[in-house]
Amino acid sequence: MTDQAVDTDGSAAGGAVPRPAPAQTSEGGQFVGRRRELKELRADIDRAGLDTISGRKAPRARVLLIAGRPGSGRTALAEELARQVADDYPDGVFRAQLTEPDGARVPTERTARELLDALKVPAPAGADEDELAEVLREALSGRRALLLLDDAADAEQVDPLLPDAPECLVVAVSQGPLTGIPDVRPCTLGGLDTAAGVELLSRAAGPVRITVDPRSAESLVEACAAHPASLVLAGGWLSGRPKAAVADLAKQVHERPDDDSAPGALSRMFQLSYTSLPGAAARILRYLSLAPAGYVDPHTASALAGCSVSAARTTLDDFVKLGLVRAVDSSLPQYEVPACLVPLLRARTESQDRAAEVQLARARMLERTVRLLQSCRAITEPDSSGARKKLAGLPRALRFPHPGAAAEWLHVRQPALLAAARLAVADGELDTLARRLMAALTRALVAHRGTEDAAPELYGIHRLVLDVAERRNLPREKAAALLNLADLDARTGRTHEALVRYRLALDAGREANDPYATGRAMESVGGAHQELGDWSRASDWFGRALAHRLARGERTDAARLHGRIATAHTYAGRYGEALRNWSSAVTGYRKVGDVAGQARALSELARVQEYAGRPEESLRTCQEAGEWARQADDVRLQAALQLRLADTLDRLGDPAAARLHRSAAERMLGTEAEEVRGPAANDSKEGSGASACEIRSASAED
Incomplete structure (x- = not known):
């Protein structure tokens, strides 16, 4: 990365930041020494375990332990072993770091999710560590893979990640023994010969x-x-x-x-x-201990030290030659501070720099990260947008040449960006910057990956936002975070958890006097009850949300809520209430001039009339809905209505007219007609929900 522009020259493989060459690996990649240890470790892979000796099949993967102090070459030895035996594990070698550079334990939830990402196995957003560990074990079942778990603090970190697959191999790196894991094969390292x-x-x-x-x-x-x-x-x-x-x-x-x-x-x-370092270089080196996740790029070093990006890049390259940092094999210039040096650098920072200076360096780093994230998102906007015009005013070092370069930067730097958010929230004194950082990171992830793909990362960010909102007593932000978390819970099937968070969001919205959050929370509570099959509570909460919208004069939302109340009554078999509310929805859409909404509401009204045993009324309403659907140019809805008309005419004893309507639907949709007809023709109460959803799929609002 240079002063001129943020650019890339390739794409990084996998879903995590590539690893640097460990200390015991030479610049050309050739491993040095440890022949005896390698021979013993390879022999341990095939050596019979306690279960095999007793005649039982091994229930879990074989675990090898490489124990040694930081800097002893333990990770290098593990990497070399993995390289030598990789061909025996055709399903891949997967790595995870179990300890942060500052010595903090990495939660099992995060480690399991990183391994699942590397395995390309989807994991539900917000799942706890037990659920994710179970998904990981299922993903590895039947595979022949190697897991390299680096810098494990204890057996409690390793045990949940062990595959229930004897064909897999786990190589754990730790400072001491992993007491509690049976049949571990330890290899303790001292100095080199x-x-x-x-x-x-x-x-x-x-x-x-x-x-x-x-x-x-x-x-x-x-x-x-x-x-x-x-x-x-x-x-x-x-x-x-x-x-x-x-x-x-x-x-x-x-x-x-x-x-x-x-x-x-x-x-x-x-x-x-x-x-032996000059004063400016020594200062940059000290501040590298503040880098999130231990990964540094020239922008991070520049912001921490308050120097130019080009000077930071030159200094980092000099540090690589001196063995003080390691270059990461990546499509972007990126470096790692060796974990064994982080405590030494922190000690120098504490003794030589004032606390205010260190905090200012952190603030500069967060501010630079926010501006890069804003630039990363803005490059995805149209050229005529305000964001792109604002982007043009930024220094060249903060601009991306094209969206692909921005996406690559976001992909490579994502672990460090998420770590920066966690550290900023944990700091407690930079909450304003932390909130800006999380907002910018959320927008960048959504812009480049979409809400669904980025849901796991967004869930973690929303939890951090909630932490700050609760600490700073910010009810508006608390309500927003709770709503976002509850939405993600609801999408992944955790409806009870979503309901609890929607109720908390309602309380926070009322405390903040935020009408949007209050109305949204009430409607979402109703939706959660509907998902749980509690139609009475669902209609009650939709009614509260409706009163809230009517009091604010929000007529479009009020019409939509009439439809949601009607749907809940339909599921409960209360067709009279459902008909009244669908009629109110039709009236509401007509008053606001929403032709498409009026057509959909009429189609649902016709459906309920049919359920209520009023086929003639249903026929007339369906014809009226078809007229409005033609005005709205909604071909899919027109076809569905033609098929429903055909079914109704069959019941009324007019098969010839029914055939005409089916032919019209086939002309509209061609091969899609049968697909649409399935749910549209379902006349049972149990099928009403599916068919209603099918009709309403023409609009995301409904």
Whole structure:
């Protein structure tokens, strides 16, 4: 990403940010050392487990544990093992990070959803961790896949994710044992052997100095405790100083005192690297610990440090050479801060920067993210729109050249964007920016992915909005968040949960004196009761919503609510009440000049008349509805009405006229006529709901 424009040069594979090369993997991608550990791990895959020995079939996947301290090369070893055995697991290798860079546990719900996304298995928005874990196990059943679960805090994080499929393999990475998971095969890592340490140092620093002074190289490996992350830093330090001797660096590492807060070779080597940086670069490096999810792009670094995007990009590339950050294999310039360095960077930030400066850096980062999201959404608008005109006034660094580039940026940065929203809400002192960020992120996701596809992410965002609204006592925003959450609950079949949230939204709407939220909540409560089959409560709540709309003079909505009340009465078999309300709906649509709405209401009135045993009245009403449908140019409704006329005429003993109407419907819709006729011809009470929905499908409002 440059100062000129936000652009892309390809598409990232999968649904998550691509992983960087771990510390123990060289720049060219070749793994260093750990031959013995790899051999043992591969042997453990095929070794008989306790169940096999006892004659029982293994009920779950085999679990291998790679244990070691951060920076010990544990993730690199897991990745290398996965690479070597990938062909044995043709259904794929799937990865998940179980701990945030700041040490916080990743909820099982989020991990399961990420794995399901990678498996391309849809997961319902708002589902809890038990439900998602069950969906994940079902998705992996019958597959031969490998799961790499990185940085697990304990067995409680790993156990819900284990597939009930013996053909699968789980490779877990952790700092300690996973007590509680049976038959785990542990591999505990210490330092590299000397030869592997020298090789890693040689690849990071260049081979010449290492070759001419092998004893000093071995001494440096010893001083770094053969710790891979420390050796990468040492190699980076040497690569930036072509004239420095390996022996001098080894002596400095040996003699440098331990940091009381973080003793060890990694801390000593980090101190040497950090103190050698210019002041501006050191400040940028410190602030990288604030990056959401540990992923940094030039815009994030630029906003945190208050420098230009091009300067931030150059500095980040320099950090890669020094081993301080890792470049992510991605279609966009993106970097990761090694998790083992995050605590060291945070300690420097706390000791060297005032709290107000750190908070200002966070605010700059959130503000930049909001502007990028606004630009990301605006590029999808027509050229003549106000959003596009406003976009033209932004700096080039904040503009996307075309919608495809914006969609790619949103896709690649989505994990970091969602993490930024979570961190902003958790901060508690930047709620105004957090609310703007969540609003911009919601609009961008909807613009590029649509409401249905982005529903899982939107559900999480709405929950965050609700948290802020409750903390800040913002009843209007609380009502909106509850309505959005309840809508998503209703779409995924959690009607009881939706009903509870609709009632809470009604209370919040009344507290805020928000007529829109109040009316919407009352109508939604009625819809939830209707979905649950409680027709009396449904009609009662629709009636309350109707009174609210009439008091505000909202006649179109009032006509629609008359229709919803009539539908509830129809389901309950109260045809007299249904006829009165459909007549009121027809009158309401006529008064507001909604021809299509009037035609649909008349068609439903005709249906109820037929259910009530009034075929002649139904015939006349149906003919009138057909006239209005022709004026509205609604061909589908006209065809459905022709088929209903045919069925009614059959019942009245006029088959010749019925055939004429069926022929007319076939001419209107061709091959679709039979599809429309099915629900339209259903004359049972049980089928009335389906046919009513079929007629009303011509309008999203009804």
